[in-house]
Amino acid sequence: MNIKLKIALGLLMAQWTAQAQSITLDASDTKNILSVQTATQAIKLPVLNESQRNLIPAPVMGMQVYCSNCLAGIGPYAYNGSAWAPMFVPATSDLPSYTVGQLAQGGSVFFVDETGRHGLAAATLDQTASTKWFNVNFHITGATRVGIYGGIDNTSDIVRIEENGSYAAKIAQSHTGGGFGDWYLPSLEELRLMYNQKNVIGGFSSANYWSSTEISSSPASNPSTTAFVKDFTAGAEAPLSKGSTARVRAIRKF
Structure with a gap:
């Protein structure tokens, strides 16, 4: 783990220690580098509207935000390296279709x-x-x-x-x-x-x-x-x- 990540996670842990029930950082765990457990709280993504999200300078793959008014639907989005994509997409058949004049x-x-x-x-x-x-x-x-x-x-x-x-x-x-x-x-x-x-x-x-x-x-x-x-x-x-x-x-x- 590089030093920048160690510092960032250290600060994150210090901020959450008093709030979360359990925060675990285990380099020996090959599946989960960071584990947060709580029964009463949640991790909050930055909440942005579509215009604000699209103005994020030089986004990188893996970035996540919560979009409050996106055309593709309100919810969490992740940058896939070329575009912002909904993290959860309802089945197309679940969405109604429309025609002009309807x-x-x-x-x-x-x-x-x-x-x-x-x-x-x-x-x-x-x-x-x-x-x-x-x-x-x-x-x-x-x-x-x-x-x-x-x-x-x-x-x-x-x-x-x-x-x-x-x-x-x-x-x-x-x-x-x-x-x-x-x-x-x-x-x-x-x-x-x-x-x-x-x-x-x-x-x-x-x-x-x-x-x-x-x-x-x-x-x-x-x-x-x-x-x-x-x-x-x-x-x-x-x-x-x-x-x-x-x-x-x-x-x-x-």
Whole structure:
């Protein structure tokens, strides 16, 4: 055993000695180098969301984390040398498959990934006909993600900065259709996917709809004053002042 591993395990043992019922380090054991026994406690992996996990610099084979919102499922993941893989995968036959236009997951399915078992659902009605993007003042929220599933972190960032109030992201986040509590304001690309399936989803007006994608100011240190909207009449996209009003349609990932 190298010296770094000895030191690391020594510190680990010192930390757990008062908590665990039994910690054994036995170099002569050819199967288990470290054994922890306890009837009342557990070892906790680092809990990260999918974006945080993917930002781990230079991961190495064997690293483990617990992902709180991963598309492939919430649970423990291990790095296999080239990608993060679920440590426990339910049988494929146990997971339902979906099609675009299906009423499921609290709304209308408008995007399905290559597995056929995950995607996006939109609420079947608008959550408001007119609301501002911001709460009171212009801020830098960091909600600049454009792609699929980017609206999740965009919405989280917006609400964290704008806090309580009645504005686009908060209204979308507060939706509880189907009994789900993970609705959010779509990113620009998610809004595009919705527009492409607007007749399938139904209930849209010929008006602007807010995305959660803000536009960075120049210089970037200045508060952002605009965000993208999409016109559901002909599909045009444009920046709009956060103080202007547009409609909101919440979506969720499943």
